[in-house]
Amino acid sequence: MKEVDELDQLNRKSFIVADSQPERVLQFGEGNFLRAFVDWQFDKMNKQAGWDTGVVIVQPQPSGMVEKLNEQDGVYTVILEGIKDGQAMKEHTVVECVTRGLNPYGADFAEYEALSQKPELRFVVSNTTEAGIAYVPEDRLEDRPQKSFPGKLAALLYKRFQFFRGDQSKGLVIIPCELIDRNGDALKEIVLRYADQWGLGVEFTAWLKEANTFCNSLVDRIVPGYPKDRIHEIQAELGYKDNLAVVGEQYHLWVIEGPQWLKKELPTHLAGLNVLIVDDMTPYRTRKVRILNGAHTALTPVAYLYGLDTVGQAVEHEVIGAFIQSLIREEIIPTLGSPEAELNLYADDVIERFRNPFVNHYVMSIALNSVSKFKTRNLPSLLQYVKRHKTLPAKIVFSLSSLLVFYRGDRNGEPIALADEAEVLSAFGKLWSGYDGTLAGAKHLTKQVLGKQIWWGEDLNQIEGLAEQTAQHVYALTSRGMKETLEILTGKSVPRV
Numbered sequence: 471m472k473e474v475d476e477l478d479q480l481n482r483k484s485f486i487v488a489d490s491q492p493e494r495v496l497q498f499g500e501g502n503f504l505r506a507f508v509d510w511q512f513d514k515m516n517k518q519a520g521w522d523t524g525v526v527i528v529q530p531q532p533s534g535m536v537e538k539l540n541e542q543d544g545v546y547t548v549i550l551e552g553i554k555d556g557q558a559m560k561e562h563t564v565v566e567c568v569t570r571g572l573n574p575y576g577a578d579f580a581e582y583e584a585l586s587q588k589p590e591l592r593f594v595v596s597n598t599t600e601a602g603i604a605y606v607p608e609d610r611l612e613d614r615p616q617k618s619f620p621g622k623l624a625a626l627l628y629k630r631f632q633f634f635r636g637d638q639s640k641g642l643v644i645i646p647c648e649l650i651d652r653n654g655d656a657l658k659e660i661v662l663r664y665a666d667q668w669g670l671g672v673e674f675t676a677w678l679k680e681a682n683t684f685c686n687s688l689v690d691r692i693v694p695g696y697p698k699d700r701i702h703e704i705q706a707e708l709g710y711k712d713n714l715a716v717v718g719e720q721y722h723l724w725v726i727e728g729p730q731w732l733k734k735e736l737p738t739h740l741a742g743l744n745v746l747i748v749d750d751m752t753p754y755r756t757r758k759v760r761i762l763n764g765a766h767t768a769l770t771p772v773a774y775l776y777g778l779d780t781v782g783q784a785v786e787h788e789v790i791g792a793f794i795q796s797l798i799r800e801e802i803i804p805t806l807g808s809p810e811a812e813l814n815l816y817a818d819d820v821i822e823r824f825r826n827p828f829v830n831h832y833v834m835s836i837a838l839n840s841v842s843k844f845k846t847r848n849l850p851s852l853l854q855y856v857k858r859h860k861t862l863p864a865k866i867v868f869s870l871s872s873l874l875v876f877y878r879g880d881r882n883g884e885p886i887a888l889a890d891e892a893e894v895l896s897a898f899g900k901l902w903s904g905y906d907g908t909l910a911g912a913k914h915l916t917k918q919v920l921g922k923q924i925w926w927g928e929d930l931n932q933i934e935g936l937a938e939q940t941a942q943h944v945y946a947l948t949s950r951g952m953k954e955t956l957e958i959l960t961g962k963s964v965p966r967v
């Protein structure tokens with residue numbers, strides 16, 4: 471057997487892969503998730519349903535991975551590991567549908583702009599994180615390129631409109647995958663705003679609305695990404711080097727809110743994919759964001775400060791596992807309004823997916839931008855719980871308190887690699903540097919944080935008892951540490967507070 475160093479690099483020359491297909495998909499974003507979810511599905515449709523579609527990937531930011539992607543001629547391996555139909559399954563696929571990657575910030579700009587003139591182009595997909603679907607007032611039509619993703623899309627669509635002289639048949643189907651509520655509506659609204667701001671005319675606005683279809687969508691697959699811990703082992707198994715290998719779980723679900731005629735254009739059913747084209751995706755989104763993402767975000771600071779590193783370790787742990795289960799079952803599910811039995815079954819599946827014994831899903835990768843994630847994923851459950859039960863949800867409040875302590879940036883003397891908006895990090899930095907370790911100090915810090923309306927959308931000090939309970943936890947966590955505090959609170963230890 472060859473040593474890892476002697477293995478060939480995966481690319482179209484060294485491996486027999488399908489010919490390039492017509493570029494009918496323009497993808498904004500080259501990240502792990504899109505590659506292991508959307509492109510993996512498009513590849514399956516090509517191979518199993520004769521879809522015959524190539525994907526050209528545009529890097530939405532000046533730095534990124536398209537150079538690496540082009541070094542491999544767009545091909546890479548998706549490794550899926552997990553439980554499928556009750557069986558432990560591991561499989562890998564070389565995804566071949568990506569034709570090339572373009573960086574519009576450099577020499578590729580002309581090639582990027584020329585995409586607007588491709589008659590066969592039909593779909594736009596994107597994932598630019600929750601931060602990407604944003605309005606940047608400074609963006610101009612003549613920028614090369616615009617800073618924001620919606621600005622880039624607006625300019626490209628305008629080029630297309632001009633080139634094809636408003637031909638209705640050249641409109642596109644646009645399916646964003648960012649995890650924000652009603653992502654398609656949000657994207658369309660900003661594109662229309664640029665059309666207005668740049669004075670592109672009523673005919674273009676009418677073409678935007680009538681010839682193009684913006685769909686809301688909800689994506690679900692846990693994608694831990696590049697397997698840095700075991701890349702040598704994986705490359706030895708695969709028999710080649712792949713700098714873009716990406717690991718994901720077996721489970722996938724893509725809910726697209728859009729017209730039923732899309733089913734004809736996207737033959738997902740012929741490729742055995744779990745894609746639903748529906749009139750209203752709200753119930754799917756609420757359930758997923760509040761249970762799956764809510765549990766991820768709630769468990770992250772608690773588990774990490776406890777000394778655990780992965781989601782799997784957290785759900786398997788006697789204390790942390792029980793904490794997460796009861797947070798989901800007793801504090802999230804009762805706030806969702808759908809039949810609880812159904813939601814509990816969904817939660818069973820989620821916990822099973824978290825347990826995935828093959829995948830190391832690091833809680834630190836979930837911790838990125840935890841403040842805004844808590845706001846979207848957990849605050850609605852907290853508020854709804856208070857409204858319904860006239861009391862605070864103890865576990866969610868404990869998780870919020872742990873989040874505050876997490877942003878102190880210290881785990882048992884080791885620095886925590888905090889990653890969030892500069893403003894969030896600087897505010898926490900100032901507050902923690904002034905903390906004197908007393909209960910009064912914890913109350914002051916908590917009051918300041920809960921009062922940040924810009925973070926939470928409202929002043930959380932107004933919720934009866936929340937500041938007091940949070941401050942008590944913050945004080946306990948900073949004086950006793952996570953382990954002792956949680957064990958006392960959950961009754962797993964003798965002394966009780």
Ligand SMILES: NC(=O)c1ccc[n+]([C@@H]2O[C@H](COP(=O)([O-])OP(=O)(O)OC[C@H]3O[C@@H](n4cnc5c(N)ncnc54)[C@H](O)[C@@H]3O)[C@@H](O)[C@H]2O)c1
Nearest residue numbers: 499500501502503530531598599600601602649691692693
């Ligand atoms: N990894 C998962 O398990 C998973 C599952 C479902 C959904 N998601 C969603 O996908 C997003 C991306 O995850 P990933 O694992 O692919 O991450 P990644 O770091 O591999 O890729 C991030 C991508 O977003 C782009 N980006 C980042 N900030 C941007 C900005 N401000 N404007 C424009 N583009 C920006 C980057 O250029 C890159 O293309 C997450 O934020 C999450 O909402 C991830």
Ligand SMILES: O=P(O)(O)OC[C@@H](O)[C@@H](O)[C@H](O)[C@H](O)CO
Nearest residue numbers: 689690691692693763766835836
């Ligand atoms: O990807 P993020 O950072 O927005 O959130 C972390 C996880 O909650 C998320 O990636 C889930 O694993 C995913 O949403 C499952 O579909």
